[in-house]
Each structure stands twice: as structure tokens, then as C-alpha cells.
Amino acid sequence: MFHTFTLKALACTTLFSLSLNATPLVTIANYGPHASLEKTIQGFREELAIQGFEDGKTIQIMESNVNFDQALIPQMLTKLQAQKPAVMLVMTTPVAEAAKHKIKTTPLVFADITDPVAAGLIPSSDQANSNISGASEKQDLTALLAFAERLLPNAKRVGILYATGEDNDKALLKMMEEATKAKDLELVAIGVDHARNVPMLMQKFKGKVDFIYVGTSGPIQPSLPAISSEAVRLHIPVINADSDAVKNNLVLASFGVSYEKIGQNAGKIAAQVLKGTEISKISPLNPRPQDHEGFISLKVLNDLKLELPKDLSQITVIK
Missing domain, CATH: 3.40.50.2300 (Response regulator)
Structure with a gap:
């Protein structure tokens, strides 16, 4: 490089x-x-x-x-x-x-x-x-969790990976802690010291979360293919901050700032x-608030045997 x-x-x-x-x-x-x-x-x-x-x-x-x-x-x-x-x-x-x-x-x-x-x-x-x-x-994580509730109405446990050495990730983690507490949801946060450890660390989510949120982390986002691959094996839906992964049917959904x-x-x-x-x-x-947008992959939704939300306002469905 x-x-x-x-x-x-x-x-x-x-x-x-x-x-x-x-x-x-x-x-x-x-x-x-x-x-x-x-x-x-x-x-x-x-x-x-x-x-x-x-x-x-x-x-x-x-x-x-x-x-x-x-x-x-x-x-x-x-x-x-x-x-x-x-x-x-x-x-x-x-x-x-x-x-x-x-x-x-x-x-x-x-x-x-x-x-x-x-x-x-x-x-x-x-x-x-x-x-x-x-x-x-700065993401509106309360709006994110409201989107997740529409998509996964039975979800009570949220998983998140964060880079331990990044101030940006620490800020995101703190915001997510506050947002999940306000929504009475359980947060399972796993620190990542190096991207190569992501597949191994993903195993810690097994049986402990109902979906994983991948935020705007510089170190974590490039690992999204590995996160997606492991999430498929674990049968855990993934919601990403950016929509490209949804358009490529890599994750179930995205919600975040454009x-x-x-x-x-x-x-x-x-x-x-x-x-x-x-x-x-x-x-x-x-x-x-209007700078946020939601996307859902219909293919991944069907693969996970989930139902499309009835309320699709401010959501784009990728077929």
C-alpha cells in the first residue's frame, strides 16, 4: 500500500x-x-x-x-x-x-x-x-433499535463488536449501552483487538444474542464479510450501519446515516x-433524523425464514 x-x-x-x-x-x-x-x-x-x-x-x-x-x-x-x-x-x-x-x-x-x-x-x-x-x-441508536424492533419483534439481546483501541468505537459502545438500557434490551459487547480475531470472537455470540449490529467502526467495517459468514453459521441476523452490504445480500438489513x-x-x-x-x-x-435510512435484503430475510415488517415507511426493500 x-x-x-x-x-x-x-x-x-x-x-x-x-x-x-x-x-x-x-x-x-x-x-x-x-x-x-x-x-x-x-x-x-x-x-x-x-x-x-x-x-x-x-x-x-x-x-x-x-x-x-x-x-x-x-x-x-x-x-x-x-x-x-x-x-x-x-x-x-x-x-x-x-x-x-x-x-x-x-x-x-x-x-x-x-x-x-x-x-x-x-x-x-x-x-x-x-x-x-x-x-x-452520530447515529440515532434509539431510532436504530426501533427499526430492529419492527424487523425482529421478538429480539431482546443485541450483540456488538467494537475495536478496543478506537475512541470512535468506545463512543459508539457508550451510546449503545444508553440506548439499549432505555429500551430494556440486553447488550452483549465484545472487544476486538485485531481484525484477524473477528471469526473467533464471533463464536461468543452463539446462543447469546438475537441480532448483531455492526456500527461505523473503521477497523470493524472491513471485517464485515467475515462477520456475515460467521453469522450465517450461527443463524444470527446482522444489521449494518451502511446499506451496500444489504444491496449485496451480505447482511439482513442496514439502518444509519447516509x-x-x-x-x-x-x-x-x-x-x-x-x-x-x-x-x-x-x-x-x-x-x-431524516438523514437516516433503512434497507432490508429480501433474500437474506427469506434465508432466515423471517417475515417482512408490515410497516415499511422509510424502508427500502432490496429484492
Whole structure:
């Protein structure tokens, strides 16, 4: 991945150098290639274009990622910062935390972060820091559990995997603890220290949960195929945060914030910076209830011998 990252950065640097004095540069520091993160970038680009900042015309955009190798994040940030961008999009908690400590002058816009306050990025959910603001992906877990009740009316026990070394995952776990307690549901949480241990750890859910929720964890989401495979063997339904896995019939359902919308929110903030507003004066944006969406795989539903909910409002059925 190091060579891929270097070549990509060099190619983008060459492109940028051709128009050094013509257009501002927007850099994107991403954790790794993943469907939800790519949707965020898509939404970010779309919103910038709507605001008059189109890649290759009025701005140049440079993307880089470290293929989920946290050790390479400082190097990526150094390379991107060396290009003197007008604004930098920093995606996921590990990247955003590293950028906040390392970069002090370039305006930073975070995205795909569950709780930026807990991560120490901003002082409060509606207040930017000196050089960072952004768009959180904070899920409405009460709405998630209400969706799960419609889909699995007899479910009383919820399983969740979380990365033990990630602030984002710790925040998600705390939110899920509060949401399940309010719903009088039992939560079975299993910590993951490394992705390779996911298949083994999944066995701990056997006979102990009625469904598994896979949240917006950077380290856990890439393990979704392994989670799905083990869940099939254990006959446990899986509800994911992102819809792509449903559309591919990998999991039963999804419910969560639209990642494209998160990207659009981040794009709104970046556009304000490009128009001259100090980022410290731009309030962070949080998802609204209408930014959430539900999907159900009819194939997986039939495989699990479950019934389609009668109330399909705000739910898309994938046939």
C-alpha cells in the first residue's frame, strides 16, 4: 500500500503543480478504501461542485489513504500538508486525531466520526476548534433499535463488536449501552483487538444474542464479510450501519446515516472556508433524523425464514 499511496500522491502533486497559481488545493486524508468512506468522498465532491468548487476547474482535489495502516497516517499527513492546501478533509477518528495534533495552520474538516467531542477534536457538538470543524456521523441508536424492533419483534439481546483501541468505537459502545438500557434490551459487547480475531470472537455470540449490529467502526467495517459468514453459521441476523452490504445480500438489513449526506455536510463547511470564512467560526454539522435510512435484503430475510415488517415507511426493500 505504501507504494500505491506514494504513486497516487506523486500523480496528484504533478497535477497540482501544473495549476499552482490558478486554483486552490483541497486535500482528502482517508483511512482506507471502503464503500461508506467512498460515499462520503462522493458527497463531499458533489457538494463542493454545487457550491462552485469543481475539481479540475475551480479547485484541485488530492486524495490519499493508508489502507487502514495507522502507522502510515503521520507520513500521509506530512505529504498532504507539504502541498499547502487551502483546506483538508480528515476522515475517521484515527486520521482526524493525528491531524489535529500535527497540523496547526491548515483548516481541517472532519467526517465519518461518531463523537468528535469525545475524540477531543471540538469542545462541544455545536462549536468548532481553532482550526477544525466538521460533519459527525452520530447515529440515532434509539431510532436504530426501533427499526430492529419492527424487523425482529421478538429480539431482546443485541450483540456488538467494537475495536478496543478506537475512541470512535468506545463512543459508539457508550451510546449503545444508553440506548439499549432505555429500551430494556440486553447488550452483549465484545472487544476486538485485531481484525484477524473477528471469526473467533464471533463464536461468543452463539446462543447469546438475537441480532448483531455492526456500527461505523473503521477497523470493524472491513471485517464485515467475515462477520456475515460467521453469522450465517450461527443463524444470527446482522444489521449494518451502511446499506451496500444489504444491496449485496451480505447482511439482513442496514439502518444509519447516509454517508453521502455526511460528505455533503463536510462539503458545506469546506466551501465556507474556501469562500473566506475562518473555520473556527463555522459550527459543526450533525445528522438530522431524516438523514437516516433503512434497507432490508429480501433474500437474506427469506434465508432466515423471517417475515417482512408490515410497516415499511422509510424502508427500502432490496429484492
